[in-house]
Amino acid sequence: MRTARRRAREGQNMREVGEEERKVRAALTRVVEPGDETVGRWLRQTTPEHLVQALAGERDMPTGVSKEKFEGLRLRATRVDLWNKAAEDLAAIADLGGRFVCPGDDEWPRQLDDLADGRPIGLWVRGSANLRMWALRSVAVVGARACTEYGAHMAATLGAGLADRGWTVVSGAAYGVDGAAHRGALAAEGATVAVLASGVDFAYPRGHTDLIQRLAEQGLVVAELPPGDHPTRSRFILRNRVIAALTRGTVVVEAEVRSGSLVTARRATELGRFTMGMPGPVTSGLSAGVHQLLRGEAVVVTNAAEVSELVGSIGDLAPVQRGPVSARDLLDPVASRVLEAVPARGGADARRLARDAGTAEEVTQGKLFELQSLGFVQRCGDVWELARRSAAVAGSRRGGP
Amino acid sequence: MRTARRRAREGQNMREVGEEERKVRAALTRVVEPGDETVGRWLRQTTPEHLVQALAGERDMPTGVSKEKFEGLRLRATRVDLWNKAAEDLAAIADLGGRFVCPGDDEWPRQLDDLADGRPIGLWVRGSANLRMWALRSVAVVGARACTEYGAHMAATLGAGLADRGWTVVSGAAYGVDGAAHRGALAAEGATVAVLASGVDFAYPRGHTDLIQRLAEQGLVVAELPPGDHPTRSRFILRNRVIAALTRGTVVVEAEVRSGSLVTARRATELGRFTMGMPGPVTSGLSAGVHQLLRGEAVVVTNAAEVSELVGSIGDLAPVQRGPVSARDLLDPVASRVLEAVPARGGADARRLARDAGTAEEVTQGKLFELQSLGFVQRCGDVWELARRSAAVAGSRRGGP
Numbered sequence A, B: 001m002r003t004a005r006r007r008a009r010e011g012q013n014m015r016e017v018g019e020e021e022r023k024v025r026a027a028l029t030r031v032v033e034p035g036d037e038t039v040g041r042w043l044r045q046t047t048p049e050h051l052v053q054a055l056a057g058e059r060d061m062p063t064g065v066s067k068e069k070f071e072g073l074r075l076r077a078t079r080v081d082l083w084n085k086a087a088e089d090l091a092a093i094a095d096l097g098g099r100f101v102c103p104g105d106d107e108w109p110r111q112l113d114d115l116a117d118g119r120p121i122g123l124w125v126r127g128s129a130n131l132r133m134w135a136l137r138s139v140a141v142v143g144a145r146a147c148t149e150y151g152a153h154m155a156a157t158l159g160a161g162l163a164d165r166g167w168t169v170v171s172g173a174a175y176g177v178d179g180a181a182h183r184g185a186l187a188a189e190g191a192t193v194a195v196l197a198s199g200v201d202f203a204y205p206r207g208h209t210d211l212i213q214r215l216a217e218q219g220l221v222v223a224e225l226p227p228g229d230h231p232t233r234s235r236f237i238l239r240n241r242v243i244a245a246l247t248r249g250t251v252v253v254e255a256e257v258r259s260g261s262l263v264t265a266r267r268a269t270e271l272g273r274f275t276m277g278m279p280g281p282v283t284s285g286l287s288a289g290v291h292q293l294l295r296g297e298a299v300v301v302t303n304a305a306e307v308s309e310l311v312g313s314i315g316d317l318a319p320v321q322r323g324p325v326s327a328r329d330l331l332d333p334v335a336s337r338v339l340e341a342v343p344a345r346g347g348a349d350a351r352r353l354a355r356d357a358g359t360a361e362e363v364t365q366g367k368l369f370e371l372q373s374l375g376f377v378q379r380c381g382d383v384w385e386l387a388r389r390s391a392a393v394a395g396s397r398r399g400g401p
Helices: A002-010 A019-031 A037-045 A048-055 A067-080 A082-095 A110-118 A131-136 A149-164 A177-187 A206-218 A233-246 A260-270 A285-294 A304-311 A333-341 A350-357 A361-373 A388-398 B002-010 B019-031 B037-045 B048-055 B067-080 B082-095 B110-118 B131-136 B149-164 B177-187 B206-218 B233-246 B260-270 B285-294 B304-311 B333-341 B350-357 B361-373 B388-398
Strands: A099-101 A123-126 A138-143 A168-171 A192-196 A220-223 A249-253 A274-278 A347-349 A377-380 A383-386 B099-101 B123-126 B138-143 B168-171 B192-196 B220-223 B249-253 B274-278 B377-380 B383-386
Touching: A019 A048, A019 A067, A019 A082, A019 A099, A037 A048, A037 A110, A048 A067, A067 A082, A082 A099, A082 A123, A110 A233, A131 A138, A131 A168, A131 A192, A131 A220, A138 A149, A138 A177, A138 A233, A138 A260, A149 A168, A149 A177, A149 A249, A149 A304, A168 A177, A168 A233, A177 A192, A177 A206, A192 A206, A192 A233, A206 A220, A233 A260, A249 A260, A249 A285, A249 A304, A260 A274, A260 A285, A274 A285, A274 A304, A333 A350, A333 A361, A347 A350, A350 A361, A361 A377, B019 B048, B019 B067, B019 B082, B019 B099, B037 B048, B037 B110, B048 B067, B067 B082, B082 B099, B082 B123, B110 B233, B131 B138, B131 B168, B131 B192, B131 B220, B138 B149, B138 B177, B138 B233, B138 B260, B149 B168, B149 B177, B149 B249, B149 B304, B168 B177, B168 B233, B177 B192, B177 B206, B192 B206, B192 B233, B206 B220, B233 B260, B249 B260, B249 B285, B249 B304, B260 B274, B260 B285, B274 B285, B274 B304, B333 B350, B333 B361, B350 B361, B361 B377
Parallel strands: A138 A168, A138 A249, A168 A192, A192 A220, A249 A274, B138 B168, B138 B249, B168 B192, B192 B220, B249 B274
Antiparallel strands: A099 A123, A123 A220, A347 A383, A377 A383, B099 B123, B123 B220, B377 B383
């Protein structure tokens, strides 16, 4: 039923995982903490079904699983009556007008796969937009909860400016910079996504109950945790990896030297995303963390145009078109960068492309094969060049409006 | 007589150019504008003596000299009665307790030779310190004349902090950032050098008459123009190249997007010096130029420790020693960086050293030969390694307190 409704909304047939796997994954989000890489590894070695059946006592424990850890999860599973709770959770998200998006669904943002074994088991989503499409052109704006007037002003201005340029503003719905960034995007009637460290119906902080409600209506509210679940300290930290992985880059607006925003920014760098910082007065402790970041991996940005130019593809140098999504827009950020590094005339080897795209050679090699299979590039010995069709597309993009 | 006094001051015999050449060069500073690269080229093709004798009408024009330009200079020379004026200027600088330092003098800062044909013909200097020794460990702090309270505060704090760390603070004695940087260094009883766009006895701006007097007493006041000469718009711009070339790096504290400070910073980059910027509020037009620079070649710095760590040698990572100057300290910044790139064990080829030192391969090659002649490095085929004596020095520096 939910699926039927969803298909109607999308107006097309979408690829989705089976109802059984969705229920199994929903059940897992109830017992497994976000970002648990051990369980992530188990899920590669066995099936989610087998794991949940074993947790429910219906099957033996899969091989290669540490007994102690498994027993801990089983205890949690017994307490909540796993299968019934999963059915309840799926009903609850449907009642909220939402859905539970899993790897394998068309709506799954494939860039999250870069988190490897730390990839979310699934994402609980509220809001009518397609998460995958929105996340393709998204930027995270994060920063201090106790920000200054300056930080709030800059975050709101940046949120609005990015939204105006067709970027989705992703943040964590916290007080301070997060809230200002979401509000800026909403005010510009743009796309914005809140990634929560609690269930999508658990408004935290309380003072942002109205904001989170508005985000669910006009934007998207996303969480790894099932409906009703509450945030914890570690959940905030682990939530940050989803923000970093979902977006093409992260901008930090005000942050003290030891702060969660810097964790998000560093995760972004590790994941090969762009890391940016909005400078402020050196005399402000709330800019000290940003400046520290800027002395390392991050790039100075002072407005939305600079962010857009940096994280965008070549077309973003020109005024942005809000046209239909092209095949090229569906590429993940790393693949996009590799593709953009391929020269318009002639070709280059993987080593040079890796250097030009700023990606590891091994990653580049993998992305090149992916791009080849999608028909973007072709290979002549060691040299990669644009496939003829793609060259035409690239040409038209470069010559944009 | 001047020379005798100077030798007494230095307490040692110093290498100096002959009195005749000094007078000739002094005469040239009266008729040639600072940074005139055509005259710089002439001086490579002929001798300063020949050029001045020709300007005084005592000899034919040297070959390879454009007649039109030469006649222009000759007209200026006739007006001032060149030889007498040069004698007067040298007497005037002596009366000011100063001297006219020429290429070939021991006090000549050899890093100015990086300006090639734009190298100053000589420098008029007031103050008792040795310009060359002070400039070895110097940083330029420049910025807006009409700076904000924030800019003035940061410049003064930076000037004091650099002085505390044994760095000489070089600036242009202008209102705003320049003055604050000098004052900060003076307040810390540190070394500071003002490079003027006028004669060293021509206080500009008028409001800085007392400051420039104090700089001449406690620091150094330096100019390419002879005593009494006044500043012009182009002289300010050309003065900036001396500030950039004299120092190991330039820090810009507040600058609008089109400003002289950015010219200095870009010259510093071109000359292979470090370029740094002190960030500020994005909402301030006086930080916009700095942020623009930070999005390009410049590095974010927020305090003197960061500047010192960046432009200093490895020893500056540890608390700075104010010990006697070692042979290594006498190297120019580029040679120092090349030397520091040579690994403590084994060796590396010029290409790798160029990459590690961040210098052009051709420059690196030249510096390696220079370092070889000074006994710092030795060569085995294509591989350069530390000379045994130097390895011991490097080791002791790395292990320093």
